[in-house]
């Protein structure tokens with residue numbers, strides 16, 4: 289709903305109201321509609337860049353390009369951070385003797401992009417073409433990352449700590465991230481790891497610092513500024529005290545001052561954006577279990593130390609519902625069906641190890657408790673055999689249950705699980721940022 293005055297007035301100032309549907313569209317609806325072509329400066333830049341990149345690729349000039357990559361989960365933060373930095377690299381060097389060609393690459397497959405209603409809404413607010421059409425997605429990449437990597441000028445990674453395996457032959461030029469530093473790209477510059485709510489904060493701050501040092505500032509479209517504010521708002525709960533760092537707050541204030549909303553109060557703007565995008569983000573009731581698994585999925589290969597143990601493929605899903613609720617969403621509404629649907633997905637994704645990180649709120653005496661679950665499953669039919677799978681499951685099991693940073697309790701139906709399946713609950717704040725390194729380190733050390 290365009291009920292927030294600052295949103296509607298900003299949009300009406302630049303485009304006819306008829307260009308915008310008066311309600312949040314359901315992803316299915318968007319897919320069925322013909323594409324609404326973006327009208328803003330930002331949309332035009334994005335489309336022109338995509339075209340130029342594809343022209344250069346066809347002409348064998350991929351070595352002139354830098355790909356700015358978000359993570360494959362493809363949330364608003366990842367997408368915005370990548371777009372922002374690509375925009376900055378190109379524009380800040382435009383009139384120099386050494387102009388940079390940079391493009392943002394969304395690593396999320398096109399079919400999974402529709403599973404994020406908040407991205408659809410934020411792109412619409414920024415007057416981008418619907419369906420992420422202005423943006424280069426991994427499915428549209430004209431060449432396999434493995435062979436493209438070494439030909440590129442380099443990559444910049446945002447919102448993840450190390451490039452996916454398929455990009456490992458690319459030169460890492462810069463890293464901006466708010467996860468745990470895994471030591472990738474030691475020579476990258478800038479190379480920033482900082483605990484912020486939103487990775488976009490780190491990128492936007494660097495962009496503003498560099499922009500303000502230029503002899504002449506390049507044009508910063510208000511659609512980009514508003515997208516930046518949206519990304520920070522949704523990851524910081526509207527700049528709420530508990531989840532925001534000082535950098536999130538300061539950077540948002542600097543961005544706001546340049547936007548069309550500059551006369552508004554920062555907190556009001558950020559809370560408004562968080563409410564609006566947060567509502568869209570939570571609108572997942574129509575998704576089945578398979579889509580919930582795919583919606584926020586991150587996977588990669590991990591090498592193990594021993595020559596006896598092969599490289600293993602690891603996947604992480606983040607799902608904002610409990611196991612019980614997810615089971616209710618399956619066709620037969622039974623535990624076996626959860627594992628059947630999950631197995632079909634992990635077979636398709638070709639992962640040996642899958643970890644589902646669930647979170648939900650439980651009402652208790654009028655108070656809401658935040659509960660998290662970890663569902664660990666190891667397959668024996670992808671890259672490893674049954675003995676290896678048993679041993680690997682035990683190694684990860686031990687790493688999770690003995691790590692001092694979380695206290696796990698077996699799930700209330702744990703006794704019904706099969707070998708190499710486990711589900712725990714916990715009430716710490718540990719999400720994927722904490723759990724993934726524990727699992728990865730355990731896999732790497734597996735002998």
Ligand SMILES: *[C@@H]1O[C@H](CO)[C@@H](O)[C@H](O)[C@H]1NC(C)=O
Pocket residue numbers: 382383504505506507
């Ligand atoms: C770059 O050059 C163009 C054309 O001469 C000019 O319009 C623009 O203001 C310049 N931009 C910057 C950032 O110097």
Ligand SMILES: *[C@@H]1O[C@H](CO)[C@@H](O)[C@H](O)[C@H]1NC(C)=O
Pocket residue numbers: 690691692693725726727729730
């Ligand atoms: C928990 O796991 C992380 C990642 O592997 C590790 O760095 C940390 O030392 C572990 N903490 C404890 C108390 O075992």
